[in-house]
Amino acid sequence: MSPNDIRSSVAALAALPGVPESIDKAREVCTQLRWHNALRRRIPEAAAESRVRGARASSELDGARLSVEIVRDLMRGAVTWHDELDPVEQVAKGAVAATAETERLTPVVLSAPMQALARLHTAAAADLVPADELGRPRRDGEDSREFVELGDAPPAAEARERLRAVVDLLTATPSANLPVLVVAGLAHAEIVAARPFTRGNGVVARALERAVIAAGGLDPTGVAVPEVGHGTGGGPAYLGALTAYTRGDAAGVGLWLTHCGDAVAAGAQEGERIADAVLAGRLT
Template identity: 60%
Template sequence: MPDAVASLRALAELPGVPDRIAAAREACERLRWHEALRRRIPEASAESRVRGAQASAALEGATVPLDLVRDVMRGAAQWPLEPDPVERVARGVVQATAESEHVRSLVATAPLQALARLHVAAASGLVDDSRLGRPRVEGETCDELVDLGPAPSAAALRARLDGLVELLAAGSRGAQVPALVVAAVVHAEVATARPFVRGNAVVARAMERAVVQALGLDPTGVAVIEAGHAAQGGPAYLGALAAYGTGTREGVALWLEHCAAAVVAGAEQGEQVCDAVRAGRLT
């Protein structure tokens, strides 16, 4: 674990990154002190998950109305009995984003369990039940995120997952590692390692949301970080992930800066959520 802590601290000191980390932390602190969060955190965090799910679905190419996502997540509507391909993807994203609220207590102590639960939520109905909630095994491949290059083999994947467990253990509050760096690296590791046959980017974004909450950067869960990623555009998101995948200092710094910008934009949208909650504008 000391090596993991040192590695994370080194990433936090890459050129250009410290200022971005500080900006993200300040944006989340402003959000935390919003007047609406004195008494209405559950309402605001629920709306954040609604907007986060819609944005995450859009990054998967599944554009759905915000009102529909909101109604589904609050139980006022259901997906069609025979959803079309877009609706199936959106349904998985909505389920994974909702599940992020329930796995945040697991991300530091049982991260593989958290990943499994998020994948069951994200990929139900998209893959065979036998492939839900478990990493790929020998002979199974992943055709997602092809711009990042071929997915690691099952043998290499096991080592990557072991590293992810160590990473999250090192990123606990006592390690004094910026939560943004931990969340960003977790996001990128899940997306680039692609532990599942399908649904990896959805799980990665839901995991990032849970880690940001669990490590205290956005403890209320009101920042809409998925919208921050989407606001920069799908090509920029994939390009930043590909840069991380190179393993170079410059590539990793680019990804960390991208994630910091997503947190800043997500916190700003979180403030808009709070304004809407306080004004009673949510339907």
């Protein structure tokens, strides 16, 4: 699609019932977070805690539960992973690594999105797939058995085509001045729906959304925790919104984008709680 076609398509989706209000709410809460007193001088501390809570929530959405204290200690190097990881630890380690990687993706996620995706997948799936599957989309004949609740994954060729459309969307975002929340939500949903990687698609999708929200200026501090927002209501609510998206109709896509707006707003409120704790010296 040309940049003009992308702009028109995204504008139409951003105007679906309920979506403009959701965009406005997310922008309002993110702006409020940006001006929090704690973020005048202590953004790195608050952003680091946001990644801790984001990694924990992303991991839990994939069925791997760890306490926030353990995730915090792992991310700051106070404890290390076991030499041999059980299946829960494999997923959790990928979520921790991919969420940590988002800190370094702001300069490239909108200018070189395929590079950003490769880095995220390498982090997310390092302990899940053979080395030759890391950082690249599925090849013909390769399948993904993730998100089976959404139905079978598309064939590899279709998945690669949809991934290329995500790359085109991200690349067009700065010059076309596209609404960041809609772009991030579409990128997230398309990675899950297409499942372009053999494993790690959910973690990659959520980490990509986090990076786009920061790079696009909706949450330039990186303190909001959209992963926590997606987990509001539990995994069934998240999967239900994704299922609606995969129907492909206007109502389903609108429901997903409204869910994303609510998730970002809830994530910004979680960011405010982090900033409050930083300001009060209560952040462990």
